[in-house]
Amino acid sequence: MDEHVKKPAGPLKTCPICGKPQSEATRPFCSSRCRDVDLNRWLKGSYVIPGRDDEADGEE
Secondary structure, eight states, rough: TTSSOOOOOSSOOOOOTTTOOOOOOTSSSSSSSHHHHHHHHHTOOOSOOOOOOTOOSOOO
């Protein structure tokens, strides 16, 4: 009956916050709670994307 439904190609991935299986509705997280925890970490500055020291601030 549901022959055209896509099935996962590999094993289910896990939530990057708690390690539980991902939820389709909140992917890549398992729940809205873990999604909010991740957003809070970004907003607080816990996650940092490193830059290069040799970059000038617009001055050449």
